[in-house]
Amino acid sequence: MNTAKHAFCGFVAILIASVLLPHPAVAQVAPEKQTVLDWLSQPETVTKFGRISDSIWSYAELGLQEHKSSALLIRTLKEAGFTVEQGLAGMPTCFVATYGSGKPVVGILVEYDALPMLSQKGRTTKHDPVVADAPGHGCGHNLMASAATAAAIAVKKAMEKHSLTGTIKLFGSPAEEILVSRPYMVRAGLFKGVDAVINNHSGSGFQTAYGVSGTAMISVTFRFQGKTAHSGSAPWNGRSALDAVEIMNVAANYLREHLHFSARMHYVIPDGGEAPNVVPDRARVWYFLRNSDDKLEEMYQRVLNCAKGAALATGTELAEARVLAAAHQSHHNKALAELMMKNIELVGMPRWTEQENAFARALQKALGGATNGMPVKIGAMGKPAAVFTGGASSDHGDVTLVAPTATIGFPGIASGAQGHHWSTVASGFGSTAWKGANAGAKAMAASAIDLLTKPAALQAIQKEFAAYSKTHPYKCFLPADAKPPLEFYDKLMKQYRPAMEAFYLDDKTGNRCGRDR
Numbered sequence: 144m145n146t147a148k149h150a151f152c153g154f155v156a157i158l159i160a161s162v163l164l165p166h167p168a169v170a171q172v173a174p175e176k177q178t179v180l181d182w183l184s185q186p187e188t189v190t191k192f193g194r195i196s197d198s199i200w201s202y203a204e205l206g207l208q209e210h211k212s213s214a215l216l217i218r219t220l221k222e223a224g225f226t227v228e229q230g231l232a233g234m235p236t237c238f239v240a241t242y243g244s245g246k247p248v249v250g251i252l253v254e255y256d257a258l259p260m261l262s263q264k265g266r267t268t269k270h271d272p273v274v275a276d277a278p279g280h281g282c283g284h285n286l287m288a289s290a291a292t293a294a295a296i297a298v299k300k301a302m303e304k305h306s307l308t309g310t311i312k313l314f315g316s317p318a319e320e321i322l323v324s325r326p327y328m329v330r331a332g333l334f335k336g337v338d339a340v341i342n343n344h345s346g347s348g349f350q351t352a353y354g355v356s357g358t359a360m361i362s363v364t365f366r367f368q369g370k371t372a373h374s375g376s377a378p379w380n381g382r383s384a385l386d387a388v389e390i391m392n393v394a395a396n397y398l399r400e401h402l403h404f405s406a407r408m409h410y411v412i413p414d415g416g417e418a419p420n421v422v423p424d425r426a427r428v429w430y431f432l433r434n435s436d437d438k439l440e441e442m443y444q445r446v447l448n449c450a451k452g453a454a455l456a457t458g459t460e461l462a463e464a465r466v467l468a469a470a471h472q473s474h475h476n477k478a479l480a481e482l483m484m485k486n487i488e489l490v491g492m493p494r495w496t497e498q499e500n501a502f503a504r505a506l507q508k509a510l511g512g513a514t515n516g517m518p519v520k521i522g523a524m525g526k527p528a529a530v531f532t533g534g535a536s537s538d539h540g541d542v543t544l545v546a547p548t549a550t551i552g553f554p555g556i557a558s559g560a561q562g563h564h565w566s567t568v569a570s571g572f573g574s575t576a577w578k579g580a581n582a583g584a585k586a587m588a589a590s591a592i593d594l595l596t597k598p599a600a601l602q603a604i605q606k607e608f609a610a611y612s613k614t615h616p617y618k619c620f621l622p623a624d625a626k627p628p629l630e631f632y633d634k635l636m637k638q639y640r641p642a643m644e645a646f647y648l649d650d651k652t653g654n655r656c657g658r659d660r
C-alpha cells in the first residue's frame with residue numbers, strides 16, 4: 144500500500160514537473176534546429192509539401208521519364224531561392240539544387256520515379272487502378288521527393304536566419320527503381336567536395352541503420368540476332384533468337400545452384416518475337432544480377448558465358464550485352480547514423496488520427512496481416528546482419544563509397560502494405576503520407592543543421608569514412624562506355640501518359656488539373 148502511495152506521489156510530482164518545467168528535449172534544441180522544426184510544423188508548409196507529394200503520386204512517371212515530377216521540384220526550389228542545374232550526368236531529369244557557399248557541404252538525395260503496372264486509387268483497400276496497368280508509386284518515392292525538398296528549403300531558411308556558413312545541395316536522382324542515376328552522377332563528379340550525405344526512404348517505420356546492407360546489382364540486357372524463316376515450310380533455314388534466350392535462361396537457372404547464397408538473379412523477356420509462324424530473328428532478355436560487392440563482377444562473367452553458350456548452341460549471334468546500370472551495396476556511416484537517430488528521437492513518430500488508423504487496419508485486414516494500425520513507436524538503430532544473405536538494392540550505394548552517407552527511413556505508408564505492390568500506392572497518398580513525409584523532412588533538416596553547425600561531429604563522421612575508404616576504395620561497376628538508358632521507359636510512358644493526364648493533381652489546390660500544368 145505504502146509503495147503504491149509513494150509511486151503515485153512520484154507520478155504526480157513528475158507530471159507537475161513536466162507541465163511547469165521546460166521539456167528537457169525542447170530545452171536542448173539549438174535555435175537553428177528549432178527554426179527548421181518550427182517552419183516545417185506550420186500548417187501551410189505541411190499542406191504545400193503534402194500536395195507536392197500527392198501531385199507527384201498522380202504523375203507516377205517511370206525512370207528517366209520524370210519530366211513533370213522533376214519540373215515541379217525544380218520550380219519549388221527556385222521559388223525558394225535555390226540555384227538549380229538540370230540535365231546533369233547525361234540525364235534530362237537529373238538536377239542539383241544549391242544554396243550557400245563554402246564548407247561544409249551537406250547533400251540530401253531525392254528520388255521521384257514510379258514503377259510499372261502499379262496504378263491504384265489512393266486510400267483504397269482493394270486493387271482498384273486509376274488507369275488500368277499504368278505506372279504507380281509503389282515505393283513511396285513521391286513522399287521522398289516532397290520530404291527531401293522540404294528539408295532542403297527548411298535548412299536554407301535556418302541558414303539565412305542564423306547566418307550559417309556552408310552549402311546545402313539537393314541531388315535530384317532519377318530512375319532509382321532501375322538503379323540508374325547515382326553511379327552516373329558519381330562518375331560525372333557531382334559528389335566531389337560533398338562532406339556528408341543524407342539519404343532517405345519512406346516506409347512504415349522511423350529509423351536508421353549503419354554498416355553494409357542490400358545487394359550490389361548489374362542490370363543488363365542480352366540481345367541475340369538470328370535469321371527469319373517460315374516456321375512451317377522451312378524452319379531449317381531460320382536461326383531463332385528466342386531459342387537463344389530460352390537456352391541462356393536454362394543455363395542461368397542451372398548456374399543458380401552454384402552461385403553463393405547471397406546471389407539473386409531474375410529476368411524478363413521484353414522481346415521474344417512477334418508471331419509463332421515467323422522464326423524470330425531478334426530477341427532480348429533483361430536480367431537483374433545481385434550479389435555482394437566482391438562477388439558481383441564474377442557472377443556477371445558467368446551469366447555472360449551462359450549467353451555466349453546459348454548463341455553458339457543456336458547458331459545466332461550475341462549482338463549486345465548492354466549494361467544499363469551497375470550499383471554497389473550500401474555502406475552506411477555509423478557516426479552519421481547515430482547523429483540521425485538522435486534527430487529521429489527528437490522528432491518522434493507522428494500522431495495518427497483514428498481515421499488514419501482505421502484505414503491502416505482495413506488495408507491490413509484486406510492483405511491478411513495483423514490489424515495493428517499505424518506504427519506508434521520509432522524503430523531501433525539497424526545493425527548489419529551477422530550473415531549476409533542478399534536482398535534488394537539501391538543505387539545510392541555508390542554515393543556511400545564517395546561521401547559519408549546514411550539513410551533516414553521515415554513513416555507514412557501503412558504497416559503491412561507491401562513494397563512494389565498496389566497497397567503501397569494506396570497508402571502513399573493523403574493525410575498519413577503528408578504527416579510521414581513531414582516527420583522525415585524534420586529528421587533530415589535537423590540532421591543537416593547538426594552537420595552544418597557541429598564541426599566535431601562532422602569530423603568524427605569523416606574520420607570514420609576515411610578509414611573505411613582505405614579498405615573499400617570506390618570502383619565504378621559501369622563499363623567505361625555505358626550511358627544512361629534514356630529511352631528505356633519511353634514507349635511505356637507514352638502508352639499510358641495520355642490516360643493518366645486526366646487524373647493529374649494540381650500541387651497548389653490538390654484538385655484535378657489535367658495536362659496543362
Ligand SMILES: [Zn+2]
Pocket residue numbers: 282283284319344
Ligand atoms: Zn524505393
